Amino acid sequence: METTDSKHQKTGSIKQSRSPFDLIVNQIWRKKSLTERWPQSSVSRFFKKSDNSTKTDCSTGRDGLEEVSLDSEANENKSTISAAVLPNFPSLEELDLSWNESIGGALNVLTSHFQHIPQLRVLELSSCALSALDISSLGESIQLLVNIEKIDLSWNCDLGGNLLLFTQKLQPSFTLKILKLVDCNLTAEDGIALGKTLSVITNLEILDLSMNKHVGCGLAGLFQELKCVPHLQVLKLCNCGLTQENIQDLGIALNHVPAMKKLVLSRNSIAGGFKESATHLLNVTELQVFDIHDCSLTEDDISALTQIIPLLKNLQVLNLAMNKNIGDAVRNLIARIRFLPKFKGLGVNNCNLFKESIVELADTLPNLTELETLDLSWNKCLSGNVGLLVQMLQSETRLRVVKLCSCNLTGQDLASLVSLSCAGFLSSLETLHLTYNDTVDDQSWVMFFKEIDGLKALSELDIGLMPLSHRECSPWLAVLLSCLPRLPSLLELGMHHWVISASQCELLDTFNHQHQRNIHFTY
Known part of the structure; x- marks a missing residue:
């Protein structure tokens, strides 16, 4: 994720040398008649090995092309060229069009060919400047991707207020496991719409709504519907405008997701939220990563967590960074980390620690035999x-x-x-x-x-x-x-x-x- 949120910047001209994709295209051409062939020149320029890349943009497997990643510097229209290519690869499993903003407004050209790639498992359209029309088009065609497991629509700001155009078309037969909607300007209404969709995508394992600071008010309903996704393992809600009340609602919902392994609530002002809700963490016994940095936590929050965290025997990473008001209470929590046999990472940077906490940490360190990261x-x-x-x-x-x-x-x-x-x-x-x-x-x-x-x-x-x-x-x-x-x-x-x-x-x-x-x- 770091960093990873920034857009790739590339320089240099497109080389005229043959790319790995040319070989694939030639193989297809040998099997087709002249009337079935589509122009090779455009595709050759579009699918190519990047000057700065160590791997090719197209990879093949036993059954043909398995993964396609499109170069953001190509001069041709991405959607048009992709649409021309898709019918030739019925075994395509991964399609990554991320960081191609020229796709925005023309996605329907691509989605109209989804019936040709029924084996697709991964669809990534992050930072493609998708419009409301694109979202609607994607929603209308998504039912054709019956094997889809991962959808990433992150960094498309027009998704905000229009998520329903996509989610209302999801089908109960979907095998969707990963849904990422990072920094999409989602609204409270979008949060409500997504909550209603959870009853359809019951196989969901990873949900990332981070950097949507206005979605918090609409998450109460989503939390109530977490009972529909019992296999959920990762929930990321960084900077989502969560409040103390949200944490209480989420705490109750954790009873329904016992498989949770990673919970990220960082950069939300949830002071006092764990005072009454910390006990619900006992229901996620598989929790490995708990990230609550920069959450304005209070001494009462830390005191409540001190009673619960030592009982989470699978916990490996605890991030308390940038909580400057936890005072001396964190000393007791640090002391009890010694009871976590798999503990690997502690982040207490910028927490205004007292010397007593350092002394307690020194006494605890010999017991943390698996510790790998200390900040x-x-x-x-x-x-x-x-x-x-x-x-x-x-x-x-x-x-x-x-x-x-x-x-x-x-x-x-x-x-x-x-x-x-x-x-x-x-x-x-x-x-x-x-x-x-x-x-x-x-x-x-x-x-x-x-x-x-x-x-x-x-x-x-x-x-x-x-x-x-x-x-x-x-x-x-x-x-x-x-x-x-x-x-x-x-x-x-x-x-x-x-x-x-x-x-x-x-x-x-x-x-x-x-x-x-x-x-x-x-x-």
């Missing part, structure tokens, strides 16, 4: 206290990602990390973010790069400064260069806002050339 960024209480965490880790960890951004770290904090790495306890670490710690002096960075060792798997390191900071990297650059061979997996080194001269940039490039490395230095 403590933007908590100033960590300054001078990293040693408290390190001293409790006396064996190799599974940590892959550690983020300590903007924590006012000191030289002693860096020394604690060095000690842990040299002991071999961070051998699995892949990502280490120390960004925005302008409080670390130059000599401490010299020590860090001179002594750091044991990070054989580290692929991403970020030591960038705050945007308005500008410091010379001269005091430690030479030591960094001598350190890089000890980081054999490093691919990304973030050095934003450090002042680096042209000659110093050349030294970095020379290192890559001489050591046959391809480290991306960002500054």
Whole structure:
């Protein structure tokens, strides 16, 4: 998902070389008479291998073409060309037309040929500038795709207020498992319409309505209808305008979706919502990921969750980030995470943690033997206290990602990390973010790069400064260069806002050339 929401930007001209799709077309031509053949030239230009791609845009299987992805830079009309192609591929299973805005207003040309692709399982039309007419056309033809399992209509803003044109045509015979409607400007009426549709798409496993901030008022009915989708495993409602009342309604609905594995409620102002509803989480015993970051949670919310979360034995990831009013209550929750045997990821960045919470985390860490991700960024209480965490880790960890951004770290904090790495306890670490710690002096960075060792798997390191900071990297650059061979997996080194001269940039490039490395230095 990160990032992934932004549109692809491509450059360069269309190459005239033969694409993998040409071979497929030629095979079809050999089996058809002259009167059955359609113009090859347009299709050849449209289905091609991208200059920047590592894989082809068309792939074949035993029964012919299984997947088609259309290049957004093609000059021909996407819908017209696609319509010409579809009748030739009755075994087509995946069709991805995403990020082609010229499709908007002409989708009916494509949907009129849906009867030729009855095996289609995946249809992706995200960011295609679909109009109300397109949505209506899709609704009228969708019943022809009896094997459809995934539909993605994300980032089509005109879907808002018009969702009923699509949902009212869905049939009970559908095998739809995945429905994504991210950032579609959905309204409360759309939420109501979708709720009524759940009784038809009973096989639904993944529903993503994120980034529709006006849909919240219409979700009460949808929550009531969750009883119709007992196989639902993923529900994403990030930034959907949820309220405290919505959380109470959702809590009751969780009784009907015991298979739920991932629940995302982030970026909704639901302060106080869990005070009375947290107990309903006990009905989703399979829950693995619980994301409630930036939800304005209160100490009462955290106190209620503290009683329930330790009982969710399958929970692997808990994201509480950006809840700045949870105070000291989170300390007790952190302490009880030790009872989760499969726990892998904790996000408490920007939570205004107190030192007592860090002490409690230090005491809990030895019990979190499966922990892979730890994000403590933007908590100033960590300054001078990293040693408290390190001293409790006396064996190799599974940590892959550690983020300590903007924590006012000191030289002693860096020394604690060095000690842990040299002991071999961070051998699995892949990502280490120390960004925005302008409080670390130059000599401490010299020590860090001179002594750091044991990070054989580290692929991403970020030591960038705050945007308005500008410091010379001269005091430690030479030591960094001598350190890089000890980081054999490093691919990304973030050095934003450090002042680096042209000659110093050349030294970095020379290192890559001489050591046959391809480290991306960002500054």
